[in-house]
Amino acid sequence: MADAAEFESLVLPHLDTLYRVGRRLTGEAADAEDLVQETLLRAWRGWGGFTAGSNARAWLLTILRNTFISRWRSRRREGTPVSIDDADPNAVLRAVQREDPEGNFFERVVDTQVLAAVEGLPEEYREAVVLSDLEGLPYAEVAQVLGIPVGTVKSRLFRARRLLQRALHDHAVELGILRGTP
Amino acid sequence: MSPAIDCARALEMMQDWLRREVTAAHAAELEAHVSACTACRGHAEFESRFRDAIERATSRECCPAETRARLLAALEREREG
Numbered sequence: 230m231a232d233a234a235e236f237e238s239l240v241l242p243h244l245d246t247l248y249r250v251g252r253r254l255t256g257e258a259a260d261a262e263d264l265v266q267e268t269l270l271r272a273w274r275g276w277g278g279f280t281a282g283s284n285a286r287a288w289l290l291t292i293l294r295n296t297f298i299s300r301w302r303s304r305r306r307e308g309t310p311v312s313i314d315d316a317d318p319n320a321v322l323r324a325v326q327r328e329d330p331e332g333n334f335f336e337r338v339v340d341t342q343v344l345a346a347v348e349g350l351p352e353e354y355r356e357a358v359v360l361s362d363l364e365g366l367p368y369a370e371v372a373q374v375l376g377i378p379v380g381t382v383k384s385r386l387f388r389a390r391r392l393l394q395r396a397l398h399d400h401a402v403e404l405g406i407l408r409g410t411p
Numbered sequence: 412m413s414p415a416i417d418c419a420r421a422l423e424m425m426q427d428w429l430r431r432e433v434t435a436a437h438a439a440e441l442e443a444h445v446s447a448c449t450a451c452r453g454h455a456e457f458e459s460r461f462r463d464a465i466e467r468a469t470s471r472e473c474c475p476a477e478t479r480a481r482l483l484a485a486l487e488r489e490r491e492g
Contacts, residue, residue, distance in 0.1 A: 233490055244479060245474050248473070248474035248478065252472070262482070265478075266481070269482055270485065270486070270489050273486060273489055319419070326454075330453050330457065331457055332458075332459075333460065335463065336460065343467075343468035347468075362462075363468070367432070368432050383427060383432075386427075
């Protein structure tokens, strides 16, 4: 079974990434495990379609994302829909910035709150932020995984980050770190 | 020589610039603007602290050992058909 060893050496270095992305997409550890398992099985069955020497991480993440869409998405509880003022997305920035222009409050927001805010994003924003800002994929690789142009990745990330800033600001107000503007 | 960028354009590019996802020409324009604009220097500080918070939260959470073992076992079963 030389193939099996080769497959594992290609896939296992990316297992943690697949698991973390699965966690953020499904929101649950048990679902993440099921999603990664399905991804690995599909990858094994579709291994013939993988071009040796090409980007294994992007290939696996694409399978994971497609699996998520076909099997999990309908089951996942969606957060409250959020809107962003398309005419002036920077209105969010100004509102958030008013009380703390340098963003010092970001240093007091704990990691679990940041991850919860990411999980509360609408899906098309969430997947872009998870791949880019949490996993550190270059925009071109995010574009490849999501099957969209780099320009679309940029505009989704721009809006997603504004929504995150607002969510973290609101959270800081709830905790009394910021007073919040009446 | 391209025309100088305004604050709106600078804000639009700032997060991409912090992640080194802008061209060298755009980076130069943005840096020139930020060095001359107090408001945008504040924005850059804000955006940079935001980015740091997100990067910090990137849990270096690993796939748990038991999960990993179950995943490998599932692959093994699949291969043995």
